[in-house]
Amino acid sequence: MSYVFFWLASGWHVLLLLTSTLVDWTTGKKIHSSSNDKYRKRWLIGSLTVNLGLLATFKYLDFLIETWNLASLRFDGAPELDTFGLLLPVGISFYTFQTMSYTIDIYRKKHAPYERFIDFACYAAFFPQLVAGPIVRSQHFLEQITKPLSSTPYQFRLGLTLIIYGLAKKLIIADNVALHADTIFVEGAALNNIGLVWWGSLCFGIQIYCDFSAYTDIALGSAYLIGIELPENFKTPYAARSPQDFWRRWHISLSSWLRDYLYIPLGGSRGGSRVLVISLMGTMLLGGLWHGASWNFVLWGFMHGILLLCHRRLIKLSQIKKIFTIAPRTSVFIGWLVTQYFIFMTWLVFRVEDTSMMLRSLKTFVGYDAHWDIHEFYESLPDVKLMTMGLVLFFIIAHGFSGKLGGFKIWLSKQNSVAWGLICSLLITATFLLRPAETVEFIYFRF
Amino acid sequence: MNVKEGLRFTGGDLFTSVSIAAVLFFLLSSSMASGLTDSLMRDSSLLGGGSRYTITQDALSTISEDNMISVIGTGSSQMFKALDGGCVSGNLENEALVYNIAQPSSGSYTNMLHIPRIINSNPEVVLIEIAPNSLGNISKSAEEYIELRFKLDTMNQDSTDLGEWVELIDPNHREWIALNEIERMKFKQEYVPSAIEERLNRLIFDEKTLGEIRTDTQKYGWVPETDSELWNGYLQTPIFPPDRYGFDGKTSEERENYNATLMSKTGNYKPAYRDSQSHTSLNYEISTLLENGIRVIIVSPPHHPSALTYLEDGQWDGLNETLARYAEWPGVTIFDQTWETGWEDDHFYDRNHLDDEGRIEFCNRLAPVIDEVLSGRD
Structure with a gap:
């Protein structure tokens, strides 16, 4: 089949x-x-x-x-x-x-x-x-x-939950924010308004996560329907507090594959700092290239490699350790903020294919030779603005809570029949009503 | 994920869960889509000046409940701007209400979708416009409009609106027709994101500044809500464009320029004699109405006298022959103003649309014809 x-x-x-x-x-x-x-x-x-x-x-x-x-x-x-x-x-x-x-x-x-x-x-x-x-x-x-393929009623409903949840994530959030990212990064765009570039990278970051994790949810759900359990691929990556943490949460099946079959065989962290640099950068460069035949992906992998190396170096500094001891909560928050700032910066390299536009967007993202004009920002967005902004806000809140509560889909799959039916009908209705006229192909189909 | 947690979950539970979700989805999605979009389609928020396109189904439902003798006017912008139903009703000797449900740019191909509901609204007479520019096949350039109209019309229909017109739809246009509830919901959904955006705008920003055009009841293009006290009056006398948009607002130089360019366009019309898509739709419309005991008055609206000077001999014979053919159908009356004299420059907005004065003249000429048809009813 x-x-x-x-x-x-x-x-x-x-x-x-x-x-x-x-x-x-x-x-x-x-x-x-x-x-x-x-x-x-x-x-x-x-x-x-x-x-x-x-x-x-x-x-x-x-x-x-x-x-x-x-x-x-x-x-x-x-x-x-x-x-x-x-x-x-x-x-x-x-x-x-x-x-x-x-x-x-x-x-x-x-x-x-x-x-x-x-x-x-x-x-x-x-x-x-x-x-x-x-x-x-x-x-x-x-x-x-090797066992006979059959799913229990619970597995079957779990599969349906994942499929419904995945479709909602893809069609409501990913496809709507994609319209904003596509408009902002359209060919020839000036990309010198810092608000637009930040918003564009935020939208693309949310799009690629919701798009890819939605596909994974649908894949996992479809497999459950016939009684097969596949591994999870994401664990709220935008809650990551360090680059290392991010790679434990993002595309887990790829990152663990690269770790087991590339990073460790190359020497990993056990062969001194030179070996570490070579194995880490080699892994991240090839991991980037795995995504597609483009120098953008190589650069994306390179930037993540640099982030991982910097993080390894930073956490060994005594001053940093001291700060984490004195103000643990604040340190964790700052760690999260800095990590996400750089993660979303790297999405620009992933998204903006044209080299000069990509460099321009990176400059603007860090505030170099950039300006802020709220009127231009608002006017440059597609017609459906406020709804998408609401969806972004909803995603940020839900993503944060999802990490704390162990995931909405798991919680949903454990509800009784009436609650499950009610919540799923709301999800399907929202998916049906809020999807934009044009649906976007799953991004990872290209890889 | 620990699937063992659900060991006590049975097949019955699964069936119940899925059934609840499916039933609630169908209930929620159609009511929420309508709740979010309907009123915004009416007040021109979603469709700009095209909000009138959404009134037909509700208008005919209202007409069916008026407990009066009804006369319904259909057609394009020519009929829309010519027919002041309130004026005509007032001029009738019979006790009847004349409604104007004509739609700008409409033709028999789009109007035929309403025939089953027109029949259900039980009118005595239906006015059908036949004009020289609307006798032919659907051009490629008109397809965008046809798509809009078909989608808007059929998304608001139900199963009682279906009829033989379905078979007359060009197969290439079939995808723009919703024939069941799911297809209707699908069309309506296309407007939901914009409707939510509009509602959020109203909620967050100052509604008055954003909604100026939407709340101006005298503004051309504005349509009242069906529960508004203005609704019934609007169905007879819609809001017409102000005079200043027509000839009255033009300088002599502008008028000369207009005559040299747009007026001469009338000379481009070459109405088909028979067998065009318009003729097929007209045949269906007229024959179905007659079969259901409804009289038909075919209205050919007037043109500006200067417009007629651009015609070659016999250029509009297709129109003449079509009207002559329908005149032979029992139950059909022809009200042909194309060649009638007495239409003057003061009566027109432009080459083929009547203004305030023209509407009064049209009203005075049409009322006796309707009276005659009503008086002669069985």
Whole structure:
């Protein structure tokens, strides 16, 4: 069923998914059956080459050619190359990382390969999370797929709760704030009004969170309907009090994948400060590049790497430790404020593709060569202004409380039938009434 | 998430939960969408000058309850600006009320959607406008207007409004027609974010400054609420544009310029003889009304005398032939003012719309025709 779903959505790109599946299925078996380290390593390298080769070809080849062509302008006689115009296969970044983790874990002898090919194929292509995650570990999936698929009434309702909640988050909040972000960052915009740039980054930050976490909720909900439990991907990231804290809460399945398969193998924090810098920056740069074939994403990863390094350095300073001891609450609040300021600043790099506009927006964001004009701010926004501002305010309050109460969707799923029916009907009604005329495609479908 | 917490949750609980959510959603969404948008559509907040487009269903419901002999005028801006229903009612020898539900830019293709409700409102006579500029097929340039009208009209309909007109809708326009409650809610929802924005504006800012146009009862385009005491009067005599917008406000130089450009446009009209989309809609409208015992007066509104000088011989024969054909239908009376004499410059806003003086003249000419039809009723 997952393959049919994928074939319908992406046509012949299903062959790439099939290739990844067959390669890692075979590799897993070969590695597991051998005790010869060289032989095992050779199979692992083969698998990684195929997987990363497909990813590199379809996601990054044209980007590399464009970069080469751009660089060649500076050198006389350097040939200009034609791009291939390859379409990005849906979900390739997600299923590639998923199948790679399966093979690497077998190589590390963390677990044995799946016994049945059908189970592994289902793991590689499980349709609810195939397109935009979460990236599931094979062991987590195997424990569930080997049992007969059926959901209890509670699981079924939990699934419905997550789907309804996800749709509400996407259509009410993400799509409405997207109209503001799109208007502010439209091509050619001056981006020198500090209020507009702050509002734009706030709107985009909320959009990308609500958009991506909504997809995750819908994926988790759909999986619950057939009795499969997928891992959570977000834990109120905008409540993070440090950059490190942010990465424990944001796109958890990717950040933990990068930690386990890139950061730690590169040396992590146990090999001295030079190794730390290399492994952290390497992880964040590649993590940024994973999002898309663009220097914006590399820069985004770089900025997060710098933030993480600065944070590590700062918390070791005795003066900082002293402040946290003297005024813990104030320190935590300031930590949150500073963290979020920089997180939302990095969203500008993620959102504004044009380099000169991006640099302009960054300058304005930090108040350099910027001005503040409330009239211009208000007039520059789309027609529906106050409702969107209300939604932003609601999101900020709800996001804060959600972290404290353990999540609205969990609370909702535990209510009795009448309360659940009433609240869900309000949510569906609000979704139906408040969605803008134009719905925006899920952002992470592009990755 | 700990799914074990719900072990005592049964299939019955699941069914109850989902049923409550589904039923409440249908109840809440349609009533909230209407509650949020309806009054703002009327007061021109959401539709600007197009608020009149939303009155038809309520107008016909009011007419159905008036316990009087009713005459309903339909058509485009030409009929809208020509027909002062209050004046005509006052000039009738019969005790009858004449209503003006004509809509600017409307034609038989958009008006046919109201035929079932017009029949249900039980009028004695319906006035149907046929003008030289409205006999033909729907042009691409008119599609934006058709979409607006179809959506606005059908979102306010119910199942009793459906009729044979559904089959006459161009398949390309079908997506703009709501035929069930879900499609109606969908169309109405498109206005909800703007309606909430408007209400928040009124709540937070000074309503008077923002809502100047919305509260000026004498302003052209303003429409009263259905529970307002002005509603019934408005249905007979809507608020017409002030004279200064027409010829009366123009300098001689402006008038010359107007005649050289816009007046000559009348010469562009080439009404079809038969079988156009307008003819098909007209055939449906007239035949359905007649089948239901309702008399039809076909009104061809007058044009400025100068406008007619731009016509070539036989250019409007399509109009003449169409009117002649319908004149042979039993129950149809023709009130053709296109070629009638006595229409003067003072009667017009522009080349084809009557002003205050023109409305009085039109009223004086139309009333006897209606009387004659009413007197001759079975």
